Amino acid sequence: MIHVFPDTDAWGRHLARAAGASCARVRVHRFPDGESLVRVRAPAGREAILVRSLHDPNAKLVEVLLAADALRRAGARRVTLVAPYLAYMRQDAVFRPGEPVSQRAIGACLARAFDRVLTVEAHLHRVRRLADAVSRPSRSLSAAPAIAAWVRRTGADLLVGPDAESAPWLRAVGCAAGLPWVVGAKARLGDDRVRIRLPGVRPARRAVIVDDVSSSGATLATAARALRRAGVARVEAVVVHALFAPGALARLRAAGITRVVSCDTIPHPTNAIATAALVAAALQTRCSG
Secondary structure: OEEEOHHHHHHHHHHHHHHOOOEEEOEEEEOOOOOEEEEOOOOOOOEEEEEOOOOOHHHHHHHHHHHHHHHHHOOOOEEEEEEOOOOOOOOOOOOOOOOOOHHHHHHHHHHHHOOEEEEEOOOOOOOOOHHHHOOOOEEEEOOHHHHHHHHHOOOOOEEEEOOHHHHHHHHHHHHHHOOOEEEOEEEEEEOOEEEEEOOOOOOOOEEEEEEEEEOOOHHHHHHHHHHHHOOOOEEEEEEEEEOOOOOHHHHHHHOOEEEEEEEOOOOOOOEEEOOHHHHHHHOOOOOOO
Protein backbone atom coordinates (compact mmCIF):
# COMPACT_ATOMS: atom_id res chain seq x y z
CA MET A 1 0.00 0.00 0.00
CA ILE A 2 1.14 3.53 -0.81
CA HIS A 3 0.65 6.11 1.95
CA VAL A 4 0.63 9.72 0.74
CA PHE A 5 0.83 13.02 2.58
CA PRO A 6 -1.79 15.58 1.45
CA ASP A 7 0.80 17.97 -0.06
CA THR A 8 2.07 15.20 -2.39
CA ASP A 9 -1.34 13.63 -3.02
CA ALA A 10 -1.56 14.04 -6.81
CA TRP A 11 1.95 12.67 -7.42
CA GLY A 12 1.37 9.80 -4.99
CA ARG A 13 -1.81 8.78 -6.76
CA HIS A 14 0.02 8.80 -10.09
CA LEU A 15 2.60 6.51 -8.50
CA ALA A 16 -0.10 4.19 -7.14
CA ARG A 17 -1.69 3.86 -10.58
CA ALA A 18 1.67 3.22 -12.24
CA ALA A 19 2.58 0.61 -9.61
CA GLY A 20 -0.85 -1.02 -9.53
CA ALA A 21 -1.12 -0.39 -5.78
CA SER A 22 -3.78 0.93 -3.45
CA CYS A 23 -3.39 4.42 -2.01
CA ALA A 24 -4.20 5.86 1.42
CA ARG A 25 -3.79 9.40 2.71
CA VAL A 26 -1.72 10.22 5.78
CA ARG A 27 -3.68 12.53 8.08
CA VAL A 28 -1.82 15.43 9.70
CA HIS A 29 -3.03 17.50 12.65
CA ARG A 30 -0.98 20.45 13.92
CA PHE A 31 -1.42 21.61 17.48
CA PRO A 32 -1.36 25.31 18.46
CA ASP A 33 2.20 24.93 19.79
CA GLY A 34 3.42 23.75 16.36
CA GLU A 35 3.71 20.02 17.11
CA SER A 36 2.26 17.54 14.61
CA LEU A 37 0.21 14.40 15.03
CA VAL A 38 0.03 11.99 12.08
CA ARG A 39 -2.40 9.13 11.56
CA VAL A 40 -1.96 6.33 9.02
CA ARG A 41 -4.18 3.54 7.75
CA ALA A 42 -3.06 0.05 8.71
CA PRO A 43 -0.93 -1.21 5.82
CA ALA A 44 -2.40 -3.92 3.60
CA GLY A 45 0.63 -6.22 3.66
CA ARG A 46 4.10 -6.42 5.15
CA GLU A 47 5.53 -3.45 3.23
CA ALA A 48 4.35 0.15 3.36
CA ILE A 49 5.49 2.85 0.92
CA LEU A 50 5.42 6.38 2.33
CA VAL A 51 5.37 9.24 -0.20
CA ARG A 52 6.23 12.87 0.42
CA SER A 53 8.23 15.47 -1.47
CA LEU A 54 10.51 17.18 1.06
CA HIS A 55 10.65 20.78 -0.15
CA ASP A 56 10.07 23.24 2.74
CA PRO A 57 11.56 20.34 4.68
CA ASN A 58 11.86 21.15 8.37
CA ALA A 59 8.33 20.34 9.60
CA LYS A 60 7.85 17.76 6.82
CA LEU A 61 10.88 15.73 7.89
CA VAL A 62 9.57 15.40 11.44
CA GLU A 63 6.14 14.32 10.19
CA VAL A 64 7.70 11.76 7.83
CA LEU A 65 9.66 10.23 10.72
CA LEU A 66 6.50 10.10 12.84
CA ALA A 67 4.59 8.44 9.99
CA ALA A 68 7.28 5.77 9.64
CA ASP A 69 6.93 4.96 13.32
CA ALA A 70 3.13 4.88 13.02
CA LEU A 71 3.28 2.48 10.06
CA ARG A 72 5.50 0.04 11.93
CA ARG A 73 3.22 0.17 14.96
CA ALA A 74 0.28 -0.50 12.61
CA GLY A 75 1.91 -3.70 11.34
CA ALA A 76 4.39 -2.83 8.56
CA ARG A 77 7.55 -4.94 8.60
CA ARG A 78 9.28 -2.85 5.91
CA VAL A 79 8.80 0.85 5.25
CA THR A 80 10.07 2.55 2.09
CA LEU A 81 10.33 6.31 1.74
CA VAL A 82 9.69 7.75 -1.71
CA ALA A 83 10.69 11.42 -1.65
CA PRO A 84 10.45 12.84 -5.19
CA TYR A 85 12.55 15.74 -3.86
CA LEU A 86 14.91 14.95 -0.98
CA ALA A 87 16.24 17.93 0.99
CA TYR A 88 19.55 18.48 2.82
CA MET A 89 21.64 16.41 0.42
CA ARG A 90 23.86 19.20 -0.93
CA GLN A 91 26.05 19.89 2.13
CA ASP A 92 28.36 16.88 2.28
CA ALA A 93 31.34 18.60 3.93
CA VAL A 94 32.16 21.28 6.51
CA PHE A 95 32.99 24.42 4.54
CA ARG A 96 33.41 26.76 7.53
CA PRO A 97 34.16 25.94 11.18
CA GLY A 98 31.02 25.27 13.20
CA GLU A 99 28.90 23.91 10.35
CA PRO A 100 27.24 20.46 10.29
CA VAL A 101 27.45 17.89 7.54
CA SER A 102 23.72 18.10 6.85
CA GLN A 103 23.70 15.21 4.41
CA ARG A 104 25.04 12.78 7.02
CA ALA A 105 22.81 14.06 9.82
CA ILE A 106 19.60 13.76 7.79
CA GLY A 107 20.78 10.56 6.11
CA ALA A 108 21.29 8.95 9.54
CA CYS A 109 17.75 9.90 10.61
CA LEU A 110 16.29 8.40 7.43
CA ALA A 111 18.38 5.23 7.80
CA ARG A 112 17.00 4.65 11.30
CA ALA A 113 13.39 5.15 10.18
CA PHE A 114 13.27 3.46 6.76
CA ASP A 115 14.36 0.23 5.14
CA ARG A 116 15.01 1.90 1.79
CA VAL A 117 14.81 5.38 0.25
CA LEU A 118 14.04 6.41 -3.33
CA THR A 119 14.30 9.90 -4.76
CA VAL A 120 14.71 11.63 -8.12
CA GLU A 121 18.00 13.42 -8.89
CA ALA A 122 19.32 13.88 -5.36
CA HIS A 123 21.45 17.03 -5.23
CA LEU A 124 24.73 15.20 -4.60
CA HIS A 125 28.21 16.63 -5.09
CA ARG A 126 31.30 14.80 -3.78
CA VAL A 127 29.16 11.85 -2.63
CA ARG A 128 28.04 10.17 -5.82
CA ARG A 129 25.62 7.50 -4.52
CA LEU A 130 22.59 8.09 -2.33
CA ALA A 131 23.40 4.86 -0.49
CA ASP A 132 26.58 6.54 0.77
CA ALA A 133 24.48 9.29 2.39
CA VAL A 134 21.63 7.07 3.61
CA SER A 135 23.12 3.81 4.89
CA ARG A 136 20.20 1.73 3.68
CA PRO A 137 19.39 0.38 0.22
CA SER A 138 18.78 3.72 -1.50
CA ARG A 139 18.63 5.07 -5.01
CA SER A 140 18.66 8.45 -6.71
CA LEU A 141 16.79 7.97 -9.98
CA SER A 142 17.82 9.81 -13.13
CA ALA A 143 15.26 12.09 -14.76
CA ALA A 144 17.41 12.22 -17.91
CA PRO A 145 15.22 9.91 -20.06
CA ALA A 146 12.05 11.89 -19.23
CA ILE A 147 13.78 15.22 -19.87
CA ALA A 148 15.25 13.95 -23.15
CA ALA A 149 11.79 12.94 -24.35
CA TRP A 150 10.55 16.48 -23.65
CA VAL A 151 13.60 18.10 -25.28
CA ARG A 152 13.12 16.10 -28.49
CA ARG A 153 9.70 17.70 -28.89
CA THR A 154 11.02 21.29 -28.57
CA GLY A 155 13.08 21.44 -31.76
CA ALA A 156 16.15 22.52 -29.78
CA ASP A 157 19.57 22.32 -31.41
CA LEU A 158 21.77 22.79 -28.32
CA LEU A 159 21.70 21.69 -24.66
CA VAL A 160 23.52 23.70 -22.00
CA GLY A 161 24.58 22.75 -18.48
CA PRO A 162 25.50 25.67 -16.24
CA ASP A 163 28.41 24.01 -14.41
CA ALA A 164 30.65 20.95 -14.19
CA GLU A 165 28.30 19.27 -11.69
CA SER A 166 25.63 19.08 -14.39
CA ALA A 167 27.94 17.35 -16.89
CA PRO A 168 27.20 13.64 -16.22
CA TRP A 169 23.46 13.82 -16.52
CA LEU A 170 23.54 16.56 -19.19
CA ARG A 171 25.53 14.03 -21.21
CA ALA A 172 22.81 11.45 -20.55
CA VAL A 173 20.08 13.85 -21.72
CA GLY A 174 22.08 14.85 -24.78
CA CYS A 175 22.79 11.26 -25.81
CA ALA A 176 19.16 10.24 -25.35
CA ALA A 177 17.88 13.31 -27.24
CA GLY A 178 20.53 13.11 -29.97
CA LEU A 179 21.69 16.69 -29.39
CA PRO A 180 25.06 18.36 -28.77
CA TRP A 181 25.72 19.83 -25.34
CA VAL A 182 27.94 22.44 -23.75
CA VAL A 183 28.92 22.66 -20.07
CA GLY A 184 29.61 26.05 -18.52
CA ALA A 185 32.15 27.09 -15.92
CA LYS A 186 30.38 28.61 -12.90
CA ALA A 187 31.78 30.67 -10.04
CA ARG A 188 29.43 31.37 -7.12
CA LEU A 189 29.70 34.91 -5.79
CA GLY A 190 26.89 34.66 -3.20
CA ASP A 191 23.56 32.95 -2.50
CA ASP A 192 21.98 34.49 -5.60
CA ARG A 193 24.98 35.78 -7.60
CA VAL A 194 27.00 33.66 -10.01
CA ARG A 195 29.33 34.10 -12.96
CA ILE A 196 29.16 31.64 -15.87
CA ARG A 197 31.42 31.22 -18.89
CA LEU A 198 30.21 29.17 -21.85
CA PRO A 199 33.29 28.48 -23.97
CA GLY A 200 32.75 27.38 -27.53
CA VAL A 201 29.07 28.34 -27.81
CA ARG A 202 28.20 29.45 -31.34
CA PRO A 203 25.05 31.14 -32.67
CA ALA A 204 22.11 28.72 -32.57
CA ARG A 205 18.39 28.84 -33.21
CA ARG A 206 17.18 27.36 -29.91
CA ALA A 207 19.08 26.31 -26.80
CA VAL A 208 17.73 24.59 -23.69
CA ILE A 209 19.46 25.07 -20.33
CA VAL A 210 19.18 21.93 -18.19
CA ASP A 211 19.66 21.95 -14.40
CA ASP A 212 18.62 19.75 -11.50
CA VAL A 213 17.51 22.44 -9.01
CA SER A 214 16.56 26.09 -9.31
CA SER A 215 15.55 28.30 -6.39
CA SER A 216 16.58 31.93 -6.90
CA GLY A 217 16.92 31.50 -10.67
CA ALA A 218 20.32 33.23 -10.65
CA THR A 219 22.18 30.37 -12.35
CA LEU A 220 19.64 29.95 -15.15
CA ALA A 221 19.38 33.72 -15.71
CA THR A 222 23.15 34.16 -15.91
CA ALA A 223 23.48 31.25 -18.34
CA ALA A 224 20.67 32.66 -20.49
CA ARG A 225 22.33 36.06 -20.77
CA ALA A 226 25.59 34.39 -21.80
CA LEU A 227 23.77 32.42 -24.49
CA ARG A 228 22.02 35.50 -25.85
CA ARG A 229 25.37 37.33 -26.03
CA ALA A 230 26.74 34.35 -27.98
CA GLY A 231 24.01 34.73 -30.59
CA VAL A 232 21.44 32.14 -29.51
CA ALA A 233 18.06 33.31 -30.80
CA ARG A 234 15.75 31.51 -28.34
CA VAL A 235 16.58 30.23 -24.85
CA GLU A 236 14.43 27.82 -22.84
CA ALA A 237 15.08 26.07 -19.52
CA VAL A 238 14.14 22.76 -17.95
CA VAL A 239 14.78 21.86 -14.31
CA VAL A 240 14.06 18.73 -12.32
CA HIS A 241 13.11 20.36 -9.01
CA ALA A 242 11.19 23.66 -9.21
CA LEU A 243 12.07 25.24 -5.87
CA PHE A 244 11.51 28.69 -7.38
CA ALA A 245 11.49 31.45 -4.75
CA PRO A 246 9.20 34.48 -5.18
CA GLY A 247 10.44 36.57 -8.09
CA ALA A 248 12.53 33.79 -9.64
CA LEU A 249 10.38 33.32 -12.74
CA ALA A 250 10.30 37.09 -13.35
CA ARG A 251 14.12 37.06 -13.16
CA LEU A 252 14.23 34.31 -15.78
CA ARG A 253 11.89 36.17 -18.13
CA ALA A 254 13.96 39.34 -17.74
CA ALA A 255 17.06 37.36 -18.71
CA GLY A 256 15.40 36.30 -21.98
CA ILE A 257 14.22 32.78 -21.14
CA THR A 258 11.04 32.30 -23.14
CA ARG A 259 9.83 29.07 -21.51
CA VAL A 260 10.54 27.28 -18.23
CA VAL A 261 9.53 23.65 -17.69
CA SER A 262 10.03 21.39 -14.69
CA CYS A 263 9.53 17.81 -13.61
CA ASP A 264 6.61 17.18 -11.26
CA THR A 265 8.71 16.27 -8.19
CA ILE A 266 7.61 19.55 -6.55
CA PRO A 267 4.13 20.88 -7.39
CA HIS A 268 4.55 24.06 -9.48
CA PRO A 269 2.79 25.74 -12.45
CA THR A 270 5.81 24.89 -14.64
CA ASN A 271 5.38 21.10 -14.15
CA ALA A 272 5.30 19.35 -17.54
CA ILE A 273 7.46 16.21 -17.14
CA ALA A 274 6.04 13.25 -15.22
CA THR A 275 8.30 11.15 -12.99
CA ALA A 276 5.99 8.72 -11.16
CA ALA A 277 6.39 5.96 -13.76
CA LEU A 278 10.17 5.80 -13.38
CA VAL A 279 9.77 5.54 -9.57
CA ALA A 280 7.15 2.81 -9.98
CA ALA A 281 9.61 0.79 -12.06
CA ALA A 282 12.35 1.29 -9.44
CA LEU A 283 10.10 0.04 -6.66
CA GLN A 284 10.24 -3.38 -8.32
CA THR A 285 14.03 -3.51 -8.23
CA ARG A 286 16.73 -3.50 -5.58
CA CYS A 287 18.16 -0.10 -4.65
CA SER A 288 21.88 0.20 -5.17
CA GLY A 289 22.91 3.76 -6.03
